[in-house]
Amino acid sequence: MSETRDHATKKLMNSPEAIIPEMIEGMLSAHPDLLRLEGETGRAVVAVDGPRDGKVGIVVGGGSGHEPAFAGYVGRGLADAAAVGNVFASPSPEHIKEAAMAADGGAGVVFLYGNYTGDVLNFDMAAEECAEIGIDVRSVAVIDDVASAPPERAGERRGIAGDFFVFKVAGAAADMGLSLFEVEAAARRANAATLSMGVxxxxxxxxxxxxPNFEIGDDEMEIGMGLHGEPGMRRAKVDTADSVTDEMMEKILGEMPLAAGDEVAVLVNGLGSTGPMELYLVHRRVAQILAERQVTIHHSWVGEYCTSLEMAGASVTLMKLDTDLKRLLDHPCRTPALTVGAPPAPVAGATRTARDYAAAARAESVDRASLEAGGTVTPELFRAMMQAAGEAIAREKDHLSELDGVIGDGDHGVTMDIGWTAVRAELAAATPEDTISQTCTRAAKAFLDAVGASSGPLYATAFNTAGKAVADRLNLDAEATAAWVEGMLDGILSRGGAAPGDKTMIDAWKPAAEAARKAAKDGADALGVLQAAAEGAKAGAEATRDMESRRGRSKKLGTRSIGHVDPGAASTHVVLAAMTEALATGTA
Structure with missing residues (x-):
């Protein structure tokens, strides 16, 4: 009998919408001596004793659902602040920027996060915004998961429980007063010395x-599983603890040259539902294997340090130590999830400059009289079309998440609904005088602030680029409507780096843009142009069924991704079809 996605699970919560802010509130109430909340977004968790003038700031972050990562590692001697994202979704650039402002002591800030597309995009955008306000940021993406890419493509690997060691080393280096260059170098050295594998x-x-966000038989296990439910290297029957540990260690040790007399740090990590009894069995076998090689374990940690909600399973992480890494690993720290050594003593004479988190108003006045008024798509009608797109995503969110559950982590529909719900609320409160370009700017910020997954930066950049493409227009005619669709495509291409054929939303937006431009050239009106775009997106989405994924989390599936429609391409069609229907109704 296999576990099916039709089976309902149970969780202790009040509402899905409130689960992240209420979790943060619970962490703060449990650890008031260690943690506080700063900024305006409610997602920057900051160390009570940590950030100070003259010290390099350490900002960690990622999606929720991996607790105690990431906010659990905020405290003296480790991270100065954590940006907290939605479940399995990166924090937004605004969340990250607030965490960076909290951590900044004038000596620069180091961003540390797992190597996932959404995290990379959002932390990169945050780094760009930090540069604009004078914060020097360096970024290190953790790449410890040996199961996610071969050695020759190690830079593509996922970050899993190895975050634990990289965060610890970088936090110690910063707490010891090292320079930005030295802290970044220490983080990169730890990253290169750390390898993990999970089941x-x-x-x-x-x-x-x-x-359940994927299906697995009652007697099966997934070797090399990612933290979000991404498929691993292979699926097999559940084996003994020793046999499973042997396979994980064989893969790790095949890349980590260890000789007699070497020292390592060991982390045996539970994924959420595996108890200490089983984890200690894994550690027992790890210790036996290392002893056979005459490799010394300097220190071990066994428990839940980087989880995946209630997933059952475990991972093994080794960090090969040198003198500097051992010194940094042993440096005292005190956080909710990790205490090493005695509580760090207060820093004599430490000061902290006050932060100003007030968002700078960016009021942009537009001379409406200077804009081209020809065309049937007015600003009011365009807002109605955007509202219709959001409503359609809300109706289809479960279906989109089901598509994503097959080849991803099962959250695409949920994530898109969060973003579009924010857009709908923002546009409902907007001034009626907003132009179409200003509406796009509002939509971009609302989507980006609400969604930290890869969809956030991609759609935000798309809205901004599309808005700029029609910035000279009050109303949209056929040509301008095609330009708007092309602007959406251009924005996604510029931010994401995907190409046609990679099995992403590009494979729907590109045929949509091409169909829109052809329809405009052939003399169609604005409605005809948008209808053509929607039909192009539908055909493009369906074509992804026969593609092998080459981007994102589903890339690890390889040929197993063939036969399934890409959820991002499917949601593209949902958006354009809904906008088309709203335009047809508005012009009837």
């Missing part, structure tokens, strides 16, 4: 769906 025994479920 999953069961699925986890999103709070919004309460359904």
């Amino acid at each position: 999953a025994l069961s699925a986890c479920s999103m709070p919004q769906t309460l359904k």
